[in-house]
Amino acid sequence: MSADPKIPPEGGPAFADHDHAQCAGNTLARAEAEAARLGARLTPVRKRTLEILLEAHRAMGAYEVLDRLAAEGFGHQPPVAYRALEFLVEHGLAHRVRRLNAFAACMHPGEDHAPVFLICRVCDAVAEADAAPVRGALDQVAAGHGFAVERANLEALGLCPACAARGE
Amino acid sequence: MSADPKIPPEGGPAFADHDHAQCAGNTLARAEAEAARLGARLTPVRKRTLEILLEAHRAMGAYEVLDRLAAEGFGHQPPVAYRALEFLVEHGLAHRVRRLNAFAACMHPGEDHAPVFLICRVCDAVAEADAAPVRGALDQVAAGHGFAVERANLEALGLCPACAARGE
DNA sequence: AGGCGATTGATATAGTATAACATGTCGGCC
């Protein structure tokens, strides 16, 4: 039942130590501004979903998010979580991490970025890095095949600095 | 239903037109050599699974592979397909395409490569491109975060040359 | 023959995701 081998530190920080409450609040504010700019309605479920992702500062599965939402009086069915998450992803307020079948809040809402995800295989922390250089190389390789890249999933699995220092 | 070399869609070839029977046979031979080199046993189910992937020359879901295997007298249960696929992936004879929850035969077995996948969103063809430049950029970006990349999933979605020419 | 690890198969279940329908809410518009 709860013999979870991985113990993702509750609200674990991304790679760099930081004041996470401020980091989450900050990002939420930017996300709200971005939603307003887009004319996207950040309703209660959606906002709460985003807050949950931001507070955790890690990738969360849809059902994990759903449990939290349900515990707070929202719907108990999968579509409740999936719809909110889909909304966030579509509007660039969150990202889907396919390697983990999970979702993570976007740390740079409104910046129109193509992220690369750095996923620690030990602590499950997920950091969003700038993909511009990677994307450039990708576009060039693809061009060599006559292929036009529209979207890319770039996800790296490895060791975060903290876990590497801890001797993995 | 399979003869016209000009039409990619069903079981379509990768991006470049080619003699697919030869392409598949060739790759299978190289895969067998690689398996032998590794001391990996390419048993009937495993070999047939690889052949199925090679013949299709596209990414296939585990259950799709399972249906084929079952129709040919192998087991009818999911683990049959998942185990064979896992074996192939572990030995570098196939790759997992997470974006599609699917698997594709490796076109360069034994070359110790880190592939990038180019996935056509129209015809579902999947090409395996050299990821070395992409991987280099990725490593550099990751290093900037103190992150050590061990494995990466690099998958691009877009338009293959044939579909682009056909006016998308 | 007997032991042993690897392989295959079946049963059962876990985990992830979406289709389809019902209800409610909030606008503009007559």
Place this chain on the structure above:
DNA sequence: GGCCGACATGTTATACTATATCAATCGCCT
């Protein structure tokens, strides 16, 4: 005010993807 359509939320039901576990078998070595 009353109507209407767009959207949001919620529910039921189901589809799709993946793994844990036990049982039988096979190849190989002693």
